[in-house]
Amino acid sequence: MSKSTAPKINTTRKFPDGLASAHSLLLNAKNGVKGNHKGTRYAIPAFNVTTFQAINSALSAFDMLGSSGILAFSNSALKSFGGGDPIFGVDLVTNYIEQWAKRLKVKVAIHLDHGDYISESGKKVVQACALRFTSLMADNSTDHKNERAMPLKDNIQLTREVVNMAHPLGLSVEGELGVLAGEEDEDTKSDHSTYTNPEELEQFLLETGVLMLAPTIGTMHGPNKGKPGTKVKLNIQLSHELLKLADSINPEILFVAHGASTLYPEVVQFAVNNLEGHASQQKWKDFVGTDWDQIEGLIGAGFSKINTDTENRQTYVAALIGALKKDSAKIDIRHYDKATTEAVTQSYIKKLIMAGSYGVWHEPKIDVNKFKFDLGIDLATATGTK
């Protein structure tokens, strides 16, 4: 198999204390490395965060579990953090995470999710993130302006430009090949999906030099991943085939599953119970996630990064509904903030444990076998630290 001519990732780059490229963390996951031990393969969930509260929740979950962490920011999240200016958003969130991360003994990657190198505004965000973040996604697989799949040669050329810029700086780059259905971001939606083609995969990996790839194998973004009452089926066989091919090109290439939210039944039930008599109760009942056995199938095939956003948003909203139902006259924002932050922290802990991402940088501070995910109890009770 021929080798890529793209620049290699600069692994000697020193990031601020507590930060690391997503690739370095994910390579440990693929190789089952925790501390000085090599065990079974695990995956790292990438959590999409849109508020400082969510950043706090994720960082405390990583700290409690001694887990590697990936915090993912979409363009629209950066825009909202920056009061409309995504570049300002990049600086604000990076400064914030840097201050936090140096107090912890775990490693965290700050990742741009679905950055595009197609639009002028998208390019500016990618360039700003190259200076502050530790990992970039260059999603040039869909031409959202013209609502079509991007021709392969254009996807390759644009992604390669990002690799040329980011790899010498030590940042990992994630490319996307194929079209994923659902809503990635407020301005990037696709109604249909196409599977990744193995021949195109080989050309894409060799010509772009990306070390992280999001192939499309049937996952979907958002809370409606299928018809109510049906089960989502991913193309696990294709995943094995694509990973085998990628491994033969470079075993350090890592696969990423987008749309990996499982939707926790206990969260949905909690919201449904608290929404008796409300029109939105049926909407909650109709949400469809991907069952964990499907995501486990991907991890077994070798996927290392599992992107989850929707299930954590649902946890937040469910906890807020519950807190307001209990008492909606507490005129103190912190009361509702505490309820939602603790719930989202539980949601993150749950997924990190499911993915096997704990005890990586230090022993977990909680007993992972006793953790109880329940929005009806506080975090200290859920984690057994009361």
Ligand code: 13P
């Ligand atoms: P979910 O909508 O399944 O959470 O997926 C999120 C995602 O893939 C972000 O890139």
